[in-house]
Amino acid sequence: MNRVRRFVAAMLGFMVCALVSGTALAQAYPARAIRMILPFPPGGPTDITGRAIAQRLSEQMGQSVVPDNRPGAAGNIGLELAAKAPPDGYTIVLTAPPIAISPSLYKKLNYDARKELAPISLVAEIQNIIVSHNSVPVKNLKELIQLARRNPGKLNFSSSGAGSTNHLASELLKGRYKLDMVHVPFKGSGPALVALMSGQVDWGTMAVPGAIPLVKAGRVRALAVLSEKRVPALPQVPTAVESGVDGFVVSIWYGLLAPAGTPREVITRLNSEIHKALASADLKERLAASGVEPLTSTPEQFVNHIRSETVRYAKIIKDAGIKPQ
Numbered sequence: 590m591n592r593v594r595r596f597v598a599a600m601l602g603f604m605v606c607a608l609v610s611g612t613a614l615a616q617a618y619p620a621r622a623i624r625m626i627l628p629f630p631p632g633g634p635t636d637i638t639g640r641a642i643a644q645r646l647s648e649q650m651g652q653s654v655v656p657d658n659r660p661g662a663a664g665n666i667g668l669e670l671a672a673k674a675p676p677d678g679y680t681i682v683l684t685a686p687p688i689a690i691s692p693s694l695y696k697k698l699n700y701d702a703r704k705e706l707a708p709i710s711l712v713a714e715i716q717n718i719i720v721s722h723n724s725v726p727v728k729n730l731k732e733l734i735q736l737a738r739r740n741p742g743k744l745n746f747s748s749s750g751a752g753s754t755n756h757l758a759s760e761l762l763k764g765r766y767k768l769d770m771v772h773v774p775f776k777g778s779g780p781a782l783v784a785l786m787s788g789q790v791d792w793g794t795m796a797v798p799g800a801i802p803l804v805k806a807g808r809v810r811a812l813a814v815l816s817e818k819r820v821p822a823l824p825q826v827p828t829a830v831e832s833g834v835d836g837f838v839v840s841i842w843y844g845l846l847a848p849a850g851t852p853r854e855v856i857t858r859l860n861s862e863i864h865k866a867l868a869s870a871d872l873k874e875r876l877a878a879s880g881v882e883p884l885t886s887t888p889e890q891f892v893n894h895i896r897s898e899t900v901r902y903a904k905i906i907k908d909a910g911i912k913p914q
Contacts, residue, residue: 618678618855622653625845626682628667630660634796634881638713638843639683641875645866663687663752665698672705676850681709681859685843686754689898693906694752696913706846708891709856710863711884713876714842716816717758718800718826720809721792722785730813730832733792734766741769747785747793749778752911755794757902758815758839760909765834785809796841797822798880815839822880842884842898844891856888 625643629635636658643654659667664687671682688702700706719730725744727733737744748756751774763770773790775781778799784790786808797814801822804811813829814820817838829837845863847856866872867883876883886894 618858619650619652621679622655623650623678624657624680625654626667626671626680627656627658628660628664628682628684628687629658631658634715634798634841634879635664635683635685635843637879638876638881641872641879642683642712642845642863642866645869645872646862649862649866663691663694663750665691665695665700668702668706669698669700671846671848672700672702674848676707676848676852678847678851678855678859681845681847682706683712683843683845686841686898686902689895690752690754690757690902690906692899693903694911694913702895705849707849707851707856708888708895709845709847710860710888711842711844711886711891711894712863712867713881714840714884715881716797716814716820717755717794717839717841718797718804718814718820718823719759719762719792719794719812719829720785720800720804721812722788722790723807723810724788725791725810727812728810729827730829730834733812734762734768734834737768737770738766742771744791745771745773747773747775747781747790749781749795750774750776752906752914754839754841755781755796757905757909758794760911761839761905762834762837764905764908765837794839796880801880813837842894844886844894860888 625639627636627639640656643656646654659670664685667682668684668688671680674680691698721727721733727736746759748759775784778795781793782795782799785793797820803809804823811823811826813832814826815829815838819826819828864885867885873883
């Protein structure tokens with residue numbers, strides 16, 4: 590009986606110590622600067638979003654959150670760096686849809702996102718929009734589909750690169766309606782946009798923030814936004830669903846991850862700080878000015894989101910016949 594009592598007492602003591610040590614870790618963290626890896630070049634939406642969030646987190650947490658641009662290989666260089674970093678909470682990475690696209694697009698990756706990265710929270714999203722050159726005789730998405738059917742092989746569309754989110758969104762439309770259209774990839778959204786405005790290509794999918802000034806200036810024609818509801822900055826543009834294309838919702842989402850093995854207490858603290866930051870009026874206003882919408886989740890919801898997006902993009906890539914690089 591005494592042995593049982595001693596065992597129970599020891600176990601209770603262990604549990605109390607574990608609880609206290611976990612609480613102490615959460616309270617002491619962070620004790621120094623946190624590196625936020627941004628896997629894309631400066632000036633783009635990932636960079637703008639990451640820097641805005643990093644500044645707010647620095648103010649809240651009392652330690653600097655330092656943005657670190659590590660572009661290359663469609664974001665995979667930055668993700669690999671984060672995956673191989675010590676799991677101590679002092680390295681986090683801002684990801685975008687490529688984390689769900691790359692497993693189907695590349696024959697080999699030097700990291701396994703499912704095993705080596707721990708989702709913290711979704712943080713934001715940007716909506717996509719389909720636009721056409723003014724010379725294309727269509728006024729909405731339905732008319733574009735009809736025009737493509739009447740003219741197989743005649744229409745072409747731009748993208749910021751093979752396997753990019755805007756490319757796969759266009760391929761999703763093309764595959765659903767069995768349309769014969771030519772994909773013209775460019776090295777980045779800038780050249781793709783110039784080609785569209787000059788009439789080198791007929792239409793394309795692009796992020797809403799870049800399209801807003803062009804649509805308002807009449808440089809391109811907006812056909813549909815690929816979101817569940819209309820975009821406040823372009824209230825006259827219907828959604829694809831309103832245009833009769835059910836389920837055609839494709840956004841560019843962003844989320845923060847840490848190396849796998851990062852203590853759960855640290856993940857919980859970071860998730861809480863992210864939610865607090867994105868609830869602040871000043872950060873909401875700063876992101877809105879760039880066309881970015883705040884978006885939060887639990888770590889588990891973010892895990893499920895990445896999984897579902899990975900399955901969806903794998904099907905699009907397979908159906909479009911896009912070969913792994």
